[in-house]
Amino acid sequence: MYPAPSVIYFTTLTGLGFGLLAWLGFGYPDVIGKTAFFLYLLGYGFAVGGLFASTYHLANPKNARKAFSQWRTSWLSREAVLSVAALVIVAPHAFAQVFLGGSVPALGWLGAVACIGAVFTTSMIYAQLKTVPSWATPATPLLFLGYAAAGGALFSGQVVMAAILLVFVGIAQLGSWQLGGELFAEAGASLETATGLQGLGSVRQLEPPHSGTNYLLKEMVFQVGRKHAEKLRWIGGGLAFILPVVLLLLLPPHFLTLAIAAGSHVAGVLAIRWLFFAEAKHVVSLYYGK
Amino acid sequence: MTALPKTCQKKLGLVIDLDTCVGCHACVVNCKEWNTSNYGAPLSDTDAYGANPVGTFLNRVHSYEVTPAEGPAQTVHFPKSCLHCEDAPCVSVCPTGASYKRSEDGIVLVNEDDCMGCGLCAWACPYGARELDALAGVMKKCTLCVDRIYNENIPEEDRVPACVRTCPAGARHFGDLGDPESDVSKLVAARGGVDLMPEMETRPVNKYLPPRKKDELTKGEALAPKSTEPKGFLAWLDKALEAL
Numbered sequence: 250m251y252p253a254p255s256v257i258y259f260t261t262l263t264g265l266g267f268g269l270l271a272w273l274g275f276g277y278p279d280v281i282g283k284t285a286f287f288l289y290l291l292g293y294g295f296a297v298g299g300l301f302a303s304t305y306h307l308a309n310p311k312n313a314r315k316a317f318s319q320w321r322t323s324w325l326s327r328e329a330v331l332s333v334a335a336l337v338i339v340a341p342h343a344f345a346q347v348f349l350g351g352s353v354p355a356l357g358w359l360g361a362v363a364c365i366g367a368v369f370t371t372s373m374i375y376a377q378l379k380t381v382p383s384w385a386t387p388a389t390p391l392l393f394l395g396y397a398a399a400g401g402a403l404f405s406g407q408v409v410m411a412a413i414l415l416v417f418v419g420i421a422q423l424g425s426w427q428l429g430g431e432l433f434a435e436a437g438a439s440l441e442t443a444t445g446l447q448g449l450g451s452v453r454q455l456e457p458p459h460s461g462t463n464y465l466l467k468e469m470v471f472q473v474g475r476k477h478a479e480k481l482r483w484i485g486g487g488l489a490f491i492l493p494v495v496l497l498l499l500l501p502p503h504f505l506t507l508a509i510a511a512g513s514h515v516a517g518v519l520a521i522r523w524l525f526f527a528e529a530k531h532v533v534s535l536y537y538g539k
Numbered sequence: 540m541t542a543l544p545k546t547c548q549k550k551l552g553l554v555i556d557l558d559t560c561v562g563c564h565a566c567v568v569n570c571k572e573w574n575t576s577n578y579g580a581p582l583s584d585t586d587a588y589g590a591n592p593v594g595t596f597l598n599r600v601h602s603y604e605v606t607p608a609e610g611p612a613q614t615v616h617f618p619k620s621c622l623h624c625e626d627a628p629c630v631s632v633c634p635t636g637a638s639y640k641r642s643e644d645g646i647v648l649v650n651e652d653d654c655m656g657c658g659l660c661a662w663a664c665p666y667g668a669r670e671l672d673a674l675a676g677v678m679k680k681c682t683l684c685v686d687r688i689y690n691e692n693i694p695e696e697d698r699v700p701a702c703v704r705t706c707p708a709g710a711r712h713f714g715d716l717g718d719p720e721s722d723v724s725k726l727v728a729a730r731g732g733v734d735l736m737p738e739m740e741t742r743p744v745n746k747y748l749p750p751r752k753k754d755e756l757t758k759g760e761a762l763a764p765k766s767t768e769p770k771g772f773l774a775w776l777d778k779a780l781e782a783l
C-alpha cells in the first residue's frame with residue numbers, strides 16, 4: 250500500500266493524542282493549572298493535528314462532514330464520530346483542571362473511554378480489510394491501542410508505566426513482524442484463484458492491461474519499501490522503544506530526559522507506521538503479477 | 540446507504556467467457572466512451588498524449604499465460620470490471636453513504652454527490668474494480684451501464700452494458716443471475732462458471748467461464764501417409780539432386 254504521509258501522520262498523531270487524553274481523563278497523572286494546560290495542549294494538539302492530516306487524504310474534502318453519517322456500518326465513520334465525541338467529552342474535565350483547579354471525573358472517565366474507542370475504530374479501518382491480509386488480524390487493533398497507551402504514558406510523564414508499556418508493545422511489534430509475513434499466503438489468494446484458472450495450471454502475467462500506470466498501481470501495488478524493511482525495522486524499533494526505555498531507566502526523570510525519549514518515540518513510531526503501509530500487500534497486486 | 544440490502548429482487552451481472560475473449564480491448568474502449576459522457580463525472584485522463592498517460596477506466600483487460608502440468612501453455616485474455624458482489628465490502632466500509640447496492644437489481648453504485656474521495660472502498664475491493672478519478676476526486680466504478688439498460692430512449696438491442704454491446708467475439712453476456720432460468724444462469728451452469736477469489740468472501744454476482752478443454756491429438760487419430768515415393772516433377776528433382 251502507498252504510505253501516504255497523510256495517513257501516517259493521521260494514525261500516529263491521533264494515537265498519541267488520544268492515548269495522552271485517555272490517561273489524563275482517567276486522572277493519571279492528576280494535574281491542574283499550568284502542567285494540566287501544557288499536557289492538554291499536547292493531547293489536543295496531537296489529536297486534532299492527526300485528524301486534520303487525515304483530511305489531506307481526501308480527494309473531495311468538501312464532503313468530509315458526510316463521514317459522520319454511516320456509523321452503523323462503517324468503521325471509518327465510527328472513527329470520525331468517536332474522535333469528535335472524545336474531544337468534546339474530555340473538554341469540560343480539561344477546563345476544570347486547567348482553570349478551576351478541580352476536575353469532572355465522570356466526564357474524564359467517559360472521555361477516556363471515547364478516546365480508547367477512537368483509537369480502536371481507527372485500527373479497525375485497517376483491520377477490517379480482508380484484501381490486505383497483513384492488516385486483517387487482531388494484532389492490528391492490539392498494537393494501535395498499545396502504541397496509544399505507551400505513547401500517552403510517555404507524554405504524560407509516567408516514567409515507570411511508560412517503560413513497562415514500551416517494553417510490552419516493543420515485544421508485541423517484534424512478534425507481529427515475525428508472524429506477519431505469513432499472513433498473505435495464509436489468506437489463500439493467488440493469481441490462480443484471482444483468475445479462476447486454478448483448474449488449468451499455473452498462471453503468469455503475459456501482458457498488463459495498460460502500458461502506463463494507474464490509480465490501482467500507485468495506491469495499492471507500492472513495492473518500494475520492502476527492500477529496506479529490515480533496516481527500517483531496526484531504526485524504527487530502536488527509536489520507538491529501545492532508546493526511550495534506556496533513557497527512562499538510566500537517566501533521572503528530568504523534563505529533558507522525557508522530552509528526548511518522547512521525541513525519539515514519535516520518530517520511531519512514524520518510521521514503523523511507514524512500514525505498516527509500505528510493507529502491506531493488497532491482493533489486487535496479484536492481477537498485476539506482483 | 541452503506542448497509543447492504545438483505546436480498547435483491549434481481550442479481551444483474553455479467554458472465555465473461557474466457558474461452559471466447561480475444562483480448563481486443565473493444566469493451567475497454569466502449570466502456571470508457573459511454574461512461575465518460577454519461578453517469579457522473581467524466582473518466583479523466585492526465586497527460587493523455589504525452590509520455591506518461593494515466594487515466595480512469597472501469598474495465599480493463601489483462602492477459603495471462605496458463606501452463607498446465609503437461610502440454611503447451613495457453614493464453615487467456617481476462618476482462619475485469621466490478622463484479623457487483625452480494626457481500627460487497629466496498630459498500631459497508633464507505634463512511635459517507637456514497638457507495639450503495641440497489642435492492643431492486645443488485646447493482647453497486649457510487650453517489651458522487653456524497654463521495655469524499657477517501658479511497659477506502661477501493662482498498663476494500665479485492666478485484667481492483669474501483670478507481671478514484673484524479674480530476675473529479677470521486678470514486679468511479681462500473682455502473683453496469685445503469686443508464687443504458689433501462690433507457691427507453693435508445694433502441695432495444697442497445698439496452699445492455701456498452702461492453703456487452705460492443706464485444707465482437709460475443710464473450711460478454713448480461714442478465715439476471717438470480718433467476719436460475721435466465722440465459723446467463725444456464726450458461727454458467729453448462730460451462731461451470733466460477734467466482735473470482737472466493738476466499739475473499741465477497742460472493743461476486745459476475746461469473747467467469749473458464750476456457751474449454753482444447754482438442755488433443757491422440758495416438759492413431761492421424762491418417763497414415765499415402766505416398767512414400769515421390770512422383771512426377773519431384774521424382775525427377777530427387778533423381779537430379781542425387782546425381783549431382
Ligand code: SF4
Nearest residue numbers: 621622624627629664
Ligand atoms: S467487485 Fe469490488 S467494487 Fe465491485 S462490488 Fe465487489 S468489492 Fe465492490
Ligand code: SF4
Nearest residue numbers: 633654655657658660
Ligand atoms: S471514496 Fe467515496 S465511495 Fe469510496 S469509501 Fe470513500 S466516500 Fe465512500
